[in-house]
Amino acid sequence: MAKYGKEAWERYWAWRTTDGTLVWGPDPDLTCLGEAQAREVHQAWRAALGLADGAGQAPEPAPEPAMRPPLPQVLCSSLLRRSLHTLCLTWRGLLPQRPPQPVHVREHWREVIGKNTCDQRSTKSDILESVQQDVFTILFDDAFTEHDHLWTPVRETDDAMRTRIHHALEAVWQNEAKEATALRATAA
DSSP states (O other), X not given: OTTTOHHHHHHTGGGOSBOSSOBOOSSOOOOHHHXXXXXXXXXXXXXXXXXXOTTSOOOSSOOOGGGSOOOOSEEEEOSSHHHHHHHHHHHTTTOOSSSOOOEEEOXXXXXXXXXXXXXXXXXXXXXXXXXXXXXXXXXXXXTOOSSOSSOOSSOOOHHHHHHHHHHHHHHIIXXXXXXXXXXXXXXX
C-alpha cells in the first residue's frame, strides 16, 4: 500500500497478488525487515533470560533469575506464514523443552478476512511445508481445512472481526492457556 497509496491500493492492487516485482498474496512470506525485527526480538529475549547472544556474549549485567520473564508454556500463532515465521525466529533455541511444545494454529486467529489477497491463507499442506525445516510442530484444530474456506472477495466488517477474534481468544483462555502464553499475530 505504501508504494501505491491507499486509494489505488483499495481500488486496484488489493485484488491482485503481485505487481510483477513484489508478491503480497495469497499469504506472503515475511519480509527482510520482518525477519530482522523478529531476530531483534529474539536477541531481546536472550538478554532478558541472561543467555549469551549468537556471538557468545552474555548480557551485562546478567539479570537475576527472579527478574527473568517466564517462558511461554503455550505457543499460539496466526495461520499466516509471516506470523508463523516470526514466531519461529523469535523462540527458536529459547525454550527448554525437547522437542519444544507445539504451536497452536487456529483458523480464526488472523487479521481481517476477505478482499485483500494478502489475507488469504495458504493451504494446510503449504503451511506445514513452510515450517517443516524448523524445530516447531504445528498443531491444527479439527476444523482446520486444507483450503481457506473463510476468505471471500468481500471484506469482513470491523465488528465481525472483533467478534471473531474475541471468541477465538476466549477459546484460548478456556482450553489452552497456561500461566505463560505467547500469542503471535500479524497486524494489517
